[in-house]
Amino acid sequence: MSDAAPRDFIRQIIHDDLETGKHDTIVTRFPPEPNGYLHVGHVMSICLNFGVAAETGGHTFLRFDDTNPGKEDQEYVNAIESDVRWLGFDWEDRLTHASDYFDGLYAAAEKLVEKGLAYVDSLSAEEIREYRGTLTEPGKDSPYRGRQVEENLDLLRRMRDGEFGDGEHVLRAKIDMSSPNMNLRDPALYRIRHITHQRTGDTWCIYPMYDFAHTLSDAFEAITHSLCTLEFEDHRPLYDWLLDQVRPANRPRQIEFSRLNLAYTITSKRKLGALIDAGVVSGWDDPRMPTIAGMRRRGYSAAALRDFVARAGVTKKDKLIEMGMLENSVRESFGDSAERRMAVLKPLKVVVTNYPEKQIEMMRAMNHPNDANMGTREVPFSRELWIEQDDFMIDAPRKFFRLKPNGEVRLRSAYIIRCDEFVTDSNGTVVELHCTYDPDTRSGTGSSDRKVKGTIHWVSAEHAVDAEVRLYDRLFTEVNPNTADDPNSLLNPNSLESVAAKLEPTLADLAVGEAVQFERLGYFSPDVVDDSASSRVFNRIVTLRDSWAKIEKQAMQGQN
RNA sequence: UGGGGCGUAGCCAAGUGGUAAGGCAACGGGUUUUGAUCCCGUGAUUCGCAGGUUCGAUCCCUGCCGCCCCAGCCA
Numbered sequence: 001m002s003d004a005a006p007r008d009f010i011r012q013i014i015h016d017d018l019e020t021g022k023h024d025t026i027v028t029r030f031p032p033e034p035n036g037y038l039h040v041g042h043v044m045s046i047c048l049n050f051g052v053a054a055e056t057g058g059h060t061f062l063r064f065d066d067t068n069p070g071k072e073d074q075e076y077v078n079a080i081e082s083d084v085r086w087l088g089f090d091w092e093d094r095l096t097h098a099s100d101y102f103d104g105l106y107a108a109a110e111k112l113v114e115k116g117l118a119y120v121d122s123l124s125a126e127e128i129r130e131y132r133g134t135l136t137e138p139g140k141d142s143p144y145r146g147r148q149v150e151e152n153l154d155l156l157r158r159m160r161d162g163e164f165g166d167g168e169h170v171l172r173a174k175i176d177m178s179s180p181n182m183n184l185r186d187p188a189l190y191r192i193r194h195i196t197h198q199r200t201g202d203t204w205c206i207y208p209m210y211d212f213a214h215t216l217s218d219a220f221e222a223i224t225h226s227l228c229t230l231e232f233e234d235h236r237p238l239y240d241w242l243l244d245q246v247r248p249a250n251r252p253r254q255i256e257f258s259r260l261n262l263a264y265t266i267t268s269k270r271k272l273g274a275l276i277d278a279g280v281v282s283g284w285d286d287p288r289m290p291t292i293a294g295m296r297r298r299g300y301s302a303a304a305l306r307d308f309v310a311r312a313g314v315t316k317k318d319k320l321i322e323m324g325m326l327e328n329s330v331r332e333s334f335g336d337s338a339e340r341r342m343a344v345l346k347p348l349k350v351v352v353t354n355y356p357e358k359q360i361e362m363m364r365a366m367n368h369p370n371d372a373n374m375g376t377r378e379v380p381f382s383r384e385l386w387i388e389q390d391d392f393m394i395d396a397p398r399k400f401f402r403l404k405p406n407g408e409v410r411l412r413s414a415y416i417i418r419c420d421e422f423v424t425d426s427n428g429t430v431v432e433l434h435c436t437y438d439p440d441t442r443s444g445t446g447s448s449d450r451k452v453k454g455t456i457h458w459v460s461a462e463h464a465v466d467a468e469v470r471l472y473d474r475l476f477t478e479v480n481p482n483t484a485d486d487p488n489s490l491l492n493p494n495s496l497e498s499v500a501a502k503l504e505p506t507l508a509d510l511a512v513g514e515a516v517q518f519e520r521l522g523y524f525s526p527d528v529v530d531d532s533a534s535s536r537v538f539n540r541i542v543t544l545r546d547s548w549a550k551i552e553k554q555a556m557q558g559q560n
Numbered sequence: 561u562g563g564g565g566c567g568u569a570g571c572c573a574a575g576u577g578g579u580a581a582g583g584c585a586a587c588g589g590g591u592u593u594u595g596a597u598c599c600c601g602u603g604a605u606u607c608g609c610a611g612g613u614u615c616g617a618u619c620c621c622u623g624c625c626g627c628c629c630c631a632g633c634c635a
Contacts, residue, residue, distance in 0.1 A: 031635095067635080
């Protein structure tokens with residue numbers, strides 16, 4: 001799709017490093033903490049990390065940053081692996097965990113202590129916070145900062161051996177309590193946590209902090225470029241300090257880029273979880289969720305997601321990207337490949353009064369209007385049909401090209417019909433149309449070549465397959481619900497609409513995982529979770545562009 | 561009011577000391593048995609603002625303004 005995309009600043013750096021011979025092979029890593037589901041924001045990071053390596057013949061590690069047991073879970077590692085694989089990336093045998101390096105990490109910690117660059121602090125968490133100072137005031141040295149190497153080493157080993165309770169001590173780097181960079185005010189390196197780790201069990205009761213574990217894990221894996229988001233920019237001096245002091249064999253370089261935020265959606269794991277807890281969505285894979293699992297269930301293709309982030313680009317500027325951009329990528333990914341079908345979402349009965357009572361004709365319909373190679377299928381036509389309620393109006397505006405009293409319209413792949421009369425119920429709602437068809441206008445073979453302005457879709461009532469079809473809209477009413485304290489107060493009450501639809505017969509056996517276009521309505525796919533052969537459930541992946549809807553909307557606004 | 565980043569069209573985004581690519585959206589028009597697709601066309605006298613250097617500045621310098629991030633024993 002966007003192949004000729006210009007090099008972004010990170011690819012430029014990598015290109016230069018290859019050119020100058022600084023590196024022969026590029027090694028990157030995607031390092032999620034397995035404490036939640038991956039979302040659109042992660043797609044950017046995944047595509048960047050796996051992308052730059054693949055483009056240069058390098059390779060990428062999928063590394064689980066599992067340094068905080070208790071918050072992490074195997075459910076999440078399974079989900080993350082399947083999401084990354086589904087997106088189209090392969091880590092081959094490079095699936096690692098920060099916990100794989102606990103021994104090496106601990107050895108590095110002792111080394112820092114021996115060099116007098118780390119000490120055991122026995123202040124409480126609260127005291128440490130007080131000693132740290134504020135953004136505008138420098139911090140103060142802890143009274144334990146002057147402990148001798150021997151004592152520190154002894155304490156650290158006893159921490160490791162389980163002699164102390166949680167929070168009694170912490171290992172800190174000895175850097176600079178008055179640094180304007182908070183990350184350099186003697187950051188914690190190890191804390192005590194008597195908790196069973198999902199992989200290392202009870203082997204350890206001290207666990208390394210992010211900065212320490214992440215920097216050294218990068219080095220141990222010989223990562224050349226450690227790509228992360230902007231909020232870690234302030235951590236880079238610490239990252240480099242650690243590399244300077246520990247002097248591992250490899251020296252990775254951290255480079256930061258901006259996160260990708262999507263308009264009208266949230267990506268905070270906590271807030272996403274709150275949606276589930278409040279019951280507004282059914283789970284992490286609800287088709288309205290911005291999680292990879294949700295988007296996949298909704299029917300988005302991996303190619304669409306990859307294209308989307310490629311178009312968004314890699315920069316350092318904060319992004320809040322419009323939904324339309326994503327939807328465009330999704331539509332484009334199906335436009336040429338999805339077969340066309342007919343389905344009626346909100347059915348209105350049409351009786352073709354001059355069509356013989358028991359007659360059925362098989363109409364030949366193209367699977368794709370722009371590609372004859374995709375073949376044709378047969379669709380039954382009979383006296384009683386379903387059409388879309390929106391395709392009929394009693395008092396239609398001039399520009400309404402669909403059915404109206406005494407008006408004509410073409411039934412796609414079939415005949416031209418004329419609306420002779422409409423039947424209403426006691427509320428005045430139109431419940432049935434009586435029409436007549438023109439036998440000379442049969443699609444493809446008709447002897448008449450007359451044209452009508454509008455073409456609508458339809459399904460034979462007798463042959464229709466019943467299905468539940470779920471229509472989705474944005475979850476929130478605010479452009480940037482991320483910044484709201486309680487996004488749940490900004491919910492769009494109409495984010496999900498379920499309709500009892502009528503499908504053309506071929507749709508009875510459309511396989512799960514397949515996407516088709518319901519003509520004039522959008523792209524749809526069976527729901528992986530709720531669909532079954534006996535009761536079909538479809539999701540609308542995305543609508544088609546709809547210029548009529550736009551005209552209507554403008555007309556409405558004009559009246560107000 | 562400390563430190564670190566970022567500011568090019570409604571949303572993304574190239575670009576460079578020599579006169580502002582592209583995509584999405586929007587708006588016109590053409591084709592069309594999907595108001596889809598496709599095709600064609602329309603946008604910045606201007607690059608956050610103000611000064612300065614220069615023959616010439618979005619690009620270099622100075623000042624200002626705005627937005628984001630940092631005070632976890634989270635990542």
